[in-house]
Amino acid sequence: MKWEGRRKSTNFEDHRGGMSKKMGGGIIGIILLLVGAYFGVDLSGVAPLLEGGNTVVSNQPVQESAQEERLREFSQTVLAETENTWGRLFAQSGKNYIQPIMVAYRDRDNTGCGLGQAAMGPFYCPADQRVYLDFSFYNDMKTQLKADGEFAWAYVIAHEVGHHVQNLLGISSKTQAAQRQTDQVSANKISVLVELQADCFAGVWAHDVQGQGLLEAGDVEKAFNAAQAVGDDRLQQQSQGRVIPDAFTHGSSAQRLAWFKRGLQSGDPRACDTFDGQIRYW
Numbered sequence: 001m002k003w004e005g006r007r008k009s010t011n012f013e014d015h016r017g018g019m020s021k022k023m024g025g026g027i028i029g030i031i032l033l034l035v036g037a038y039f040g041v042d043l044s045g046v047a048p049l050l051e052g053g054n055t056v057v058s059n060q061p062v063q064e065s066a067q068e069e070r071l072r073e074f075s076q077t078v079l080a081e082t083e084n085t086w087g088r089l090f091a092q093s094g095k096n097y098i099q100p101i102m103v104a105y106r107d108r109d110n111t112g113c114g115l116g117q118a119a120m121g122p123f124y125c126p127a128d129q130r131v132y133l134d135f136s137f138y139n140d141m142k143t144q145l146k147a148d149g150e151f152a153w154a155y156v157i158a159h160e161v162g163h164h165v166q167n168l169l170g171i172s173s174k175t176q177a178a179q180r181q182t183d184q185v186s187a188n189k190i191s192v193l194v195e196l197q198a199d200c201f202a203g204v205w206a207h208d209v210q211g212q213g214l215l216e217a218g219d220v221e222k223a224f225n226a227a228q229a230v231g232d233d234r235l236q237q238q239s240q241g242r243v244i245p246d247a248f249t250h251g252s253s254a255q256r257l258a259w260f261k262r263g264l265q266s267g268d269p270r271a272c273d274t275f276d277g278q279i280r281y282w
């Protein structure tokens with residue numbers, strides 16, 4: 001993506017200086033809120049999410065490598081482009097787009113949804129309207145998921161912003177309410193529809209970027225590859241050696257690719273109706 005020199009979003013908080021202080025303790029119960037919103041990749045097996053107390057961020061200076069600096073600037077630029085795209089699409093349909101905040105953190109961070117951990121992969125917290133990123137995931141994608149490239153990372157950010165769009169449209173509250181009233185297998189099916197829509201919304205954003213002539217050779221393929229790399233079937237095969245469709249929460253590789261493509265080809269959020277008309281959202 002041709003991004004250098006373009007506008008960088010200032011909706012950015014750097015928590016990488018560390019979280020030095022612990023406040024209180026006890027179980028953080030709102031973690032479940034995150035389950036439908038995280039990226040779908042848990043690189044460490046089951047993360048001990050219920051451990052630890054609330055933490056506050058200290059304003060320690062951030063040390064970043066040249067690679068991290070570039071990735072931060074790229075991430076801020078991608079965020080700015082999502083602000084442009086969604087700001088325009090919302091305005092065109094008479095809606096007001098509230099811009100999300102991007103938070104960079106290392107290892108763990110206190111969020112409006114409980115303790116966030118790098119092992120969960122990137123995630124969006126609806127309670128504080130923030131996208132949480134540990135930049136080390138960029139390398140994890142490359143080495144563990146074989147999904148490298150800056151535009152693969154752009155897809156990740158656009159997917160999380162997609163969850164923010166769902167939050168603003170009232171989709172998140174409706175699907176969470178439905179999930180609370182049903183069994184685990186059905187709740188997982190709802191989760192898949194939510195995630196595939198976020199993939200489609202990421203595609204809607206990519207369509208806009210493509211239309212501006214900002215894509216470079218291989219970018220679209222990098223995003224296609226990343227969407228497939230985080231399919232539940234592939235991740236389950238890698239971690240457990242078998243595939244359990246009832247346990248899917250994000251959709252198969254084929255589904256994730258198909259919905260991303262749908263958004264990319266249409267550039268229209270209305271093409272992202274994974275709920276088949278059961279939720280009015282646009």
Ligand SMILES: [Zn+2]
Nearest residue numbers: 037038039195
């Ligand atoms: Zn997601």
